[in-house]
Amino acid sequence: MTDRKPKIPRKREKTATELSDGVLQGNRAILAQAITLIESNAPRHFEKAQELLNLIIPSSGKSIRIGITGVPGAGKSTFIEAFGMYLCELGHKVAVLAVDPSSSVTGGSILGDKTRMEQLSRHPHAYVRPSPSAGTLGGVAKKTRETILLCEAAGYDVIIVETVGVGQSEVAVRSMVDIFLLLALTGAGDELQGMKKGIMELTDLLLINKADGDNEQKALRAKQEFSRILHFLRPATKGWSSKALTCSALYQIGIDTVWNNILEYEKVTKESNVFQERREAQMKDWFYTMIVDRLQTMFFQHSTIKQQLPILESQILSGKLSASLAVNELFEEYERAK
Amino acid sequence: MTDRKPKIPRKREKTATELSDGVLQGNRAILAQAITLIESNAPRHFEKAQELLNLIIPSSGKSIRIGITGVPGAGKSTFIEAFGMYLCELGHKVAVLAVDPSSSVTGGSILGDKTRMEQLSRHPHAYVRPSPSAGTLGGVAKKTRETILLCEAAGYDVIIVETVGVGQSEVAVRSMVDIFLLLALTGAGDELQGMKKGIMELTDLLLINKADGDNEQKALRAKQEFSRILHFLRPATKGWSSKALTCSALYQIGIDTVWNNILEYEKVTKESNVFQERREAQMKDWFYTMIVDRLQTMFFQHSTIKQQLPILESQILSGKLSASLAVNELFEEYERAK
Numbered sequence: 001m002t003d004r005k006p007k008i009p010r011k012r013e014k015t016a017t018e019l020s021d022g023v024l025q026g027n028r029a030i031l032a033q034a035i036t037l038i039e040s041n042a043p044r045h046f047e048k049a050q051e052l053l054n055l056i057i058p059s060s061g062k063s064i065r066i067g068i069t070g071v072p073g074a075g076k077s078t079f080i081e082a083f084g085m086y087l088c089e090l091g092h093k094v095a096v097l098a099v100d101p102s103s104s105v106t107g108g109s110i111l112g113d114k115t116r117m118e119q120l121s122r123h124p125h126a127y128v129r130p131s132p133s134a135g136t137l138g139g140v141a142k143k144t145r146e147t148i149l150l151c152e153a154a155g156y157d158v159i160i161v162e163t164v165g166v167g168q169s170e171v172a173v174r175s176m177v178d179i180f181l182l183l184a185l186t187g188a189g190d191e192l193q194g195m196k197k198g199i200m201e202l203t204d205l206l207l208i209n210k211a212d213g214d215n216e217q218k219a220l221r222a223k224q225e226f227s228r229i230l231h232f233l234r235p236a237t238k239g240w241s242s243k244a245l246t247c248s249a250l251y252q253i254g255i256d257t258v259w260n261n262i263l264e265y266e267k268v269t270k271e272s273n274v275f276q277e278r279r280e281a282q283m284k285d286w287f288y289t290m291i292v293d294r295l296q297t298m299f300f301q302h303s304t305i306k307q308q309l310p311i312l313e314s315q316i317l318s319g320k321l322s323a324s325l326a327v328n329e330l331f332e333e334y335e336r337a338k
Numbered sequence: 339m340t341d342r343k344p345k346i347p348r349k350r351e352k353t354a355t356e357l358s359d360g361v362l363q364g365n366r367a368i369l370a371q372a373i374t375l376i377e378s379n380a381p382r383h384f385e386k387a388q389e390l391l392n393l394i395i396p397s398s399g400k401s402i403r404i405g406i407t408g409v410p411g412a413g414k415s416t417f418i419e420a421f422g423m424y425l426c427e428l429g430h431k432v433a434v435l436a437v438d439p440s441s442s443v444t445g446g447s448i449l450g451d452k453t454r455m456e457q458l459s460r461h462p463h464a465y466v467r468p469s470p471s472a473g474t475l476g477g478v479a480k481k482t483r484e485t486i487l488l489c490e491a492a493g494y495d496v497i498i499v500e501t502v503g504v505g506q507s508e509v510a511v512r513s514m515v516d517i518f519l520l521l522a523l524t525g526a527g528d529e530l531q532g533m534k535k536g537i538m539e540l541t542d543l544l545l546i547n548k549a550d551g552d553n554e555q556k557a558l559r560a561k562q563e564f565s566r567i568l569h570f571l572r573p574a575t576k577g578w579s580s581k582a583l584t585c586s587a588l589y590q591i592g593i594d595t596v597w598n599n600i601l602e603y604e605k606v607t608k609e610s611n612v613f614q615e616r617r618e619a620q621m622k623d624w625f626y627t628m629i630v631d632r633l634q635t636m637f638f639q640h641s642t643i644k645q646q647l648p649i650l651e652s653q654i655l656s657g658k659l660s661a662s663l664a665v666n667e668l669f670e671e672y673e674r675a676k
Contacts, residue, residue: 201536287665290662295637319396323621323624324484330629
């Protein structure tokens with residue numbers, strides 16, 4: 001009872017400038033601290049996080065941002081490990097982030113268990129970050145966007161953003177990356193039914209993984225079937241015909257082809273300016289999304305609105321009040337209460 | 339120059355109660371006046387329109403609301419005319435409305451030319467209303483929603499909402515109807531590419547029109563191909579497998595089958611409560627959409643915001659300012675200016 005641990009003197013918190021300097025030097029430990037600051041929900045961290053972001057922003061943007069999703073069992077971790085290692089060996093610096101709004105609910109994160117990408121997370125040119133634990137998709141997406149900027153400032157030139165595809169997380173990821181990859185399995189017909197509605201329409205490259213051994217022929221047939229279906233859909237990116245490819249992450253077959261296709265995509269979209277236009281549009285959209293989120297939070301968190309809303313809603317549903325009139329009453333109350 | 343027309347004394351405007359009484363009695367002339375009031379953009383009409391809506395709302399809701407869209411040339415008008423006449427002959431009262439945000443731009447409306455549905459618009463049990471001429475999709479959709487309520491209160495038990503499919507108008511129509519029909523032509527492969535992204539996924543019944551004469555075999559093959567594709571997609575409505583059917587509006591073949599499928603759909607979805615749940619969800623969504631629209635209008639129309647927004651936006655795009663910080667600055671300005 002008496003031999004309590006002696007108090008360890010707490011280290012002085014780094015200033016925004018110190019964090020920024022460390023990030024810009026590519027210091028991984030400081031990058032991790034900077035991301036933790038960005039991810040923090042504590043109001044006292046907000047201002048410093050903003051200061052940090054403003055310092056690193058001029059050094060951000062110089063990467064290719066790759067989104068990856070896939071049906072469960074398609075082997076996302078194995079693929080990202082093999083793909084990331086391949087890129088590191090080519091001399092790239094690779095950061096792996098995740099948008100996983102479920103992690104806070106289930107307690108586990110898709111990337112929380114770093115052993116899933118054991119090799120890659122130990123590579124000096126790779127940085128694997130577990131998913132932020134903030135609850136809502138909006139919150140997780142905001143933090144991931146800002147983490148992308150930090151990683152870019154730290155010199156990572158390939159950013160991989162993974163999602164398990166809970167809720168609208170693919171749409172969120174698509175809105176923050178340059179190219180979107182879907183990892184699928186053989187047996188297009190059956191697989192497609194397990195796929196989320198609309199997911200094919202976001203896809204620039206569809207990778208049929210596990211194309212090895214006995215599975216290879218099946219994978220080639222799946223590739224043909226997927227190609228046919230992609231052909232029916234409008235391309236996810238203007239001027240780029242979405243493609244299906246086969247690969248084997250386990251045996252590291254076709255990983256180079258995936259990367260070459262990404263490079264080709266980058267070349268084509270940069271030449272047509274579609275790449276730059278999408279980045280600008282993404283930045284604008286994000287800005288407006290944050291504004292509208294804030295407006296809604298201010299309104300719906302207001303005590304008067306919280307009290308009136310369920311009353312009006314039940315009057316609408318029971319056919320006693322028109323929705324337009326309910327909106328009017330709500331805003332009159334809001335104006336009076338302000 | 340001197341023989342100016344004598345001033346015709348203007349008729350006294352009807353009160354909301356008079357309009358409501360007329361609508362509830364099924365008086366078509368008064369229904370038309372009531373809809374015109376709802377469609378008016380004049381601020382002085384707003385309050386009366388709200389009063390009217392509140393009077394008729396308890397009598398609304400007792401209809402099946404059918405959305406229809408289709409590729410250009412699929413024969414929407416001919417189909418709606420044949421389908422509407424068939425229903426009138428069965429003793430139903432049919433209202434045809436339109437969501438066409440383009441009509442104000444092009445000057446013409448998809449339904450403006452009533453001669454397109456000459457027979458139906460003259461039938462005593464039918465009411466064909468041209469598209470409201472308000473500009474934005476949001477505005478048109480709001481008016482159409484309220485017009486549905488008025489028509490229901492006037493005793494119309496089948497409401498058909500047509501759209502040409504400009505912008506997101508199919509999504510808007512899907513959000514106000516119980517069942518959604520897509521009119522297609524033969525040659526699924528080619529046709530599909532002309533179809534709007536995502537439209538198949540909203541569809542409960544896909545009708546291949548012009549299945550007559552030499553075209554019949556082709557239509558049957560198209561039906562098979564479309565069935566296969568629908569099978570790949572998640573059903574638009576829980577518990578209902580989206581179907582492809584053939585018909586010929588011109589020769590009135592298969593119109594009864596379309597109606598029987600709609601009745602079957604109504605039965606299945608009412609038994610599973612999916613019908614009622616969707617209506618409630620639609621009503622709630624609409625209420626929240628109107629709230630958020632109003633919030634945004636208040637904010638973005640504010641003179642301070644109008645002035646600051648482009649400045650901050652260009653700072654973000656040139657990488658001088660983080661989007662989060664820009665949002666903060668904007669709201670600080672907003673609070674100060676209020």
